Amino acid sequence: MLIEVCVHIQSFAIRRPATNLDPPFHVGCQNPVMNVAPRANATLVMLARNSDVSGAVHSVKSVQTQFNDHFRYPWVFLNDEKWSAEFMEKVGKAAGEGVNVKFEKIPRAMWGYPEWIDQDKARRKMEEMERRGIMYAGQESYHHMCRFQSGFFYDHPALESYKWYWRVEPDISFTCAITYDPFIEMEKHGKKYGYTIALWERGTTVASLFRKLSDYKARVHIPSTSLWTAMIDPSYLPWPFRRFLSLLRNRDAYGDIWNMCHFWSNFEIADMDFFRSPAYRSLFRYLDEDGGFYYERWGDAPVHSLAAALLLRPEELHHFSDFGYIHANLQYCTHAPTDEARRRGELVPMLEGRGEELGCRCTCDLGIKIVEPVCLNRIKQTVG
Known part of the structure; x- marks a missing residue:
């Protein structure tokens, strides 16, 4: 049994490549700013509410100062309600002259309960999660938002003509000057998904998500990448006892556990063709039909992260190690x-x-x- 456990644990060891497959695109300040190349087919995107106007202005000013005053990429703002005149005026002013800004409403088909969700059950689950202190779980709109960001944003009519997007949240700050075009560099280096922060998810919010995805992986025969392996910690129990651990949350059918690491999706620069691919659409449809966006509190960050670990090669991801970034605390x-x-x-x-x-x-x-x-x-x- 001891030998079997050692072999099992060793199977989760990650072999480092001989060379760095994800170096920074550039080092130090680019002088002059590298803004003479043709622009990528890209846009900056913010999902916000009218009440977020102060935070939205703060974020737009930070992005414009540190990056977009030089590059002039368009902005698209999305809301499930009609935009207020105050929001459009103040945010448009923050973006500055010469920058294309669109304020769009999310179609009703993309925001709200799908027909297969038992809404009474969903609301009972939300109340129960709120009593247990699960952050945002009692807010119905938050569940709609997570579902939209996981499976619909890339099909919004205002975004369907773009290939790349840079997600910006209200109340964020960039603390480094960005003197090159990250969209162009992502395209040039064959990257599909970029992030700044990787951290732990709260296990109570996504109790069954990892199990659902690991079962899906087995069902459609997706081979494991080293990135998927990096998301898992092996069980130290010997076979066959560790299979009993599969009854616990955040474990696969073999009893091994998701270590809860994921990318913080409030900042991401990504190729929307990845999300529009048949592989991702099939994965999202599987999750959506399960109902965990409402019966639990599945967030778009763990969905994007585990999907990337399943469907992308590690070298197709990029860590923006040169982007200082602040969100919340x-x-x-x-x-x-x-x-x-x-x-x-x-x-x-x-x-x-x-x-x-x-x-x-x-x-x-x-x-x-x-x-x-x-x-x-x-x-x-x-x-x-």
């Missing part, structure tokens, strides 16, 4: 702050006196928690 810094800087707990320039390094004119706000790199390190093993 978490941030990603391009470099680890010194102990002295941590003690000061202030806004620290990350490249001061250190020569040409990763990122351009980056800062790190030490008053905001820096995401632990455990998940990122685990995932990055797959590319070198």
